[in-house]
Amino acid sequence: LKLSRDGWAGLAVLAASLFLFALTLDLKPSALVPIGPGFYPRIVLGFTALLAVALVAFDFSRKKPLLSLEKANHGAVVLHFAVFGLYVAALPWLGFRVATFAYVAAANALLDPPRSVKGLVRVGVLALLTALAVYVVFEHYLSVLMPRGRWTGF
C-alpha cells in the first residue's frame, strides 16, 4: 500500500472516527430529548469518516512522486515536547515555582546551550526571574492560586 502522509493521516482520522462512532451506539436516549445524546455525534463522526475515506482514496489514486518532507529538526521538537510534558507532569508534585524554574532553565539551555559559567548564570537568572515574577504577579495581583507541590509543600 503506497500512501503518502495524506493517506496515513486519512487512515488515522478514519480509525478514530469509527472507534468513537462505535462508542456512540452505547449512548442511551434521554427521556426529555428523545433524539438522544448520540444523534449529533453520529452525524459528525459519520461525515468525518466519509471525508477520511475520500482523502485516502484520493491519495491512493494520485499520481506519484510525492512531495518530500522539508528538512526540519524534528529531534529538537520531540525533545522540547518531552521537556514540556515533564514540566506539566511535575507541576502538581513540585509546585509552580520549582517546576517552572526547572522547565525554563532546561528549555533555555536546550535552545541556546550555555558555553561558559556566564552562560550558566544567565540561564539560572532567567529561570529564577520568570518563576518568581509570574508567581508574584498572578498570585498576589491577579488572584490566581498557582499549583502547590505535593512533595515540596509550596
Add this chain to the structure above:
Amino acid sequence: MYELLAAGVVDILQIKYLVPLCLGTLAGVVGGALPGVTITMTIIVVLPFTFGLDPLQGLAAMTGVYVGGSAGGLVTAILLGLPGTPSSIATTFDGHAMARRGEPGRALWLGVWSSFFGGLLGGLFLIGATGPLASFALQFGPWEFFSLFLLALSMVAGLVEASLLKGLISGALGLIVTVLGVDPVMGQERLRLGIPFLSGGIDFLPVLIGVFAFAQIMGEIEKRGMPSVLPAVDRTMSLAVSQARVIWEVLSRPLQLLWCSFIGLLIGVLPAIGGSAASMMAYDQAKKFSRRPQDFGSGAPEGIIASESSNNANVGGSLVTIMAFGIPGDAVTAVMLGALTIHGIQSGPLFISQNAQLAYGIFAAYLLAHPIMVLILALGARWMLRVVTVPKAALFPIVLVLCVVGAYALNNTMGNVYVLLSFGVLGYLMVKFGFPLAPFILGVILGDQIEINLIRSIMTDPDPWLFVTRPISGVLLGAALLSIVAALWQHRRMQRRAAVSQTDPDY
C-alpha cells in the same frame, strides 16, 4: 448610538480602562514587531493577565493588542526588511525599498499613518454595521443559526490554501472535540473515554492556546539554521520627517485609501482569512490601478499605503462578525470570544443590546487604540529595533509558561493544562500533515452551538425541509454549498498552476 459611543469614550478615558488599553497596545506593537511572534501569540500571552480584570478592562487590553499588533509589524518590515507579522509581508516590498533608498522616516510614517487611517475607516464600519447586522440576526431561529454556522465552517474550510478535503476534515475534527465529554443540550455525559478531565467537556481556550502556541513555537524550533541574530540596524539612521507632509501623502490618495480599507474590511468580515491575505490583495489591487505599476517593489508610497491601510481595516471587519454573530473572524477574535465567555458574557446578536456599555466601550477602545499606537511608535520606533533582538531561546519558554498559566487559571485545575499539552501536540501534527488550523478552531468554537441549534430545530419541528424552505436558512445553506463549489473550482485552478508561492501561515 452617538450618545452610547460618547459614553464609551468617557468610560475608556478613565485611568482604570486607559491603562490596560495603553499596555495592551504597547504589548501588541512589541509583539507585532518581533519577527516570529504573531498577534495571536501576543494575545495568548496577554490573556491570563486579563482574568482578574473586569470585562471591559480585559477587552480594552485585547483590543489594544489587536490594533497595536496590526501596526507593529511594519517597523521591522520597513527598517529591517523582516515582516514582524504575516500581515506586514506586503509592506516590506516597498517599505524596505524606500528605507534602503535613504527615506526610512518617510517609509515608516507612511505605514503608521496608513494604519491609522485604515483602522479608523474600519472603526466607522464597525460602529455603523454591528448594530444593524445584530438586529438582522435577531430574526434568526435555530434553523438559521445552524445554517449560518455551517456556512462559516464551509467558507473557512474552502478558503484556506490547503486542499478543500483537508480543510473540511480539519473543521470536522474541531466538531469532534465538542462531542467529547458532555452533551451540551441535556448535560448528559458521553464519550468520556475514561479520562477524568473530560467529564465537563473541553474548554475551547486551552485548545486554542495549545494549538496556536505550539504550532508556532515548535515550527520555529524545528527550523535548521535559523538566524539567531537579526540584521544590524544603522544606529545613525534618522526617522525624522515632516508629519504634515506624510499625512497629506496618505490623504491625497483618498480612493486608494478607501478601496484598500474596504478590501481589508471585507476580508476581515469573512471568517479566518487573516490580515496577510487582506494586505496582499490590497497591494495587488493598488498595483493594478496604479498609473506607474513599474514603481511597485522599488519604494512606491502606494504599496505601503495599500498594505498597511488594509491590514488595520481588517481588524474592524473581524470585530464586526464576532460582535454581531458570535463568529470569530480570526484567531485573535477567537481569544477575545474566550475572554467574554470567562466573564459569563454570551457573544452573538443579543450581545450589543444586552451589553451596550461593554459593546460601545470596545468600539471606543478600538478608536482610541489608534492614536495610542501612533504615540507609541512616535516615541519608541527606534527602541523597538532593540526589543526585536530579544533571543527566542529566552522568549519561547516564557511564552509557554504563560500559556500554562492561562490554561490553569481558567478554573484553577490541571485538567486544562493537560488539554493544552494534548492539543499542542495535535496542532503541531496537523501543521506537519498539512491540515489547516483555522477550520479546526472554528469547529471547536461553533460545535456546541451547531448541536444546540440542530437539536432545538428538530425538537420544535422534525421536518428537515425547514432548513431549506425557510428563506434565510435556505439562502445560507445555498451559500455554504456555493462556497464549497467555488473552493473546488479555485483549488482546481490552483493545481493547474505549476508554481504555488509559499507564505508563512497566518496563525
